[in-house]
Amino acid sequence: MSRLDKLRDDNAAGADELIPRFLNKIKLELARPLTMFFRKVMENEQVPGDWKEANVIPIFKSGNRNTATNYRPVSLTNQICKVFEAIVIDQVVEFLEDNKLIRNYQHGFRKGSSCLTNLLLFFDKVIHSIDDGHGVDTVFLDLAKAFDKVPHQKLLEKLCKHGIAGKVLGVIENWLKGRRQRVCIRGRWSSWITVWSGVPQGSVAY
DSSP states (O other), X not given: OHHHHTOOTTSOOOTTOOOHHHHHHTHHHHHHXXXXXXXXXXXXXXXOGGGGEXXXXXXXXXXXXXXXXXEEEEEEEOHHHHHHHHHHHHHHHHHHHHTTOSOTTOOTTOTTOOHHHHHHHHHHHHHHHHHTTOOOOOOOOOOTTTGGXXXXXXXXXXXXXXXXXXXXXXXXXXXXXXXEEEEEETTEEOOOEEOOSSOOXXXXXX
């Protein structure tokens, strides 16, 4: 129920066309059947096909509107799936944190950490080094479309090495298989295409 409470009314619907505002209106009636359904998904290690679909909407950033690279693609995914994802990720992150499997210098996608906390820690180290009379060399790396290029098999191997196994790993593996997406521009849809790599960016971030 707590995860249903966190659905934002202003979020857009995914390919299933279910909007969070509607789900919020019936969340009391949804809580029990969804709990039973989520348990069945976990037990069978199979997620519904529409959980693997995403509508990609191009959002204009700046510059020439006729240049494709000036748009940021946003994936809109299934809202019910997001509730399930949030429940799973809570348990996975708790396991990783409790067993100290996430290093302290990992700031992304951690509760209480962000790009800002990473930047503050970096500046603190630089300032102390300069105060102590040491030189500082800095190398910045910007990986283009890093999330789009994650190989699924390597991701699963990484999870397994961190102790994520059993039905949780099985559900994640099934969720990554057979994914597809389509692009929507001005109310017109492209045909569906299969997604072979990458982490769905319309999914839940911690």
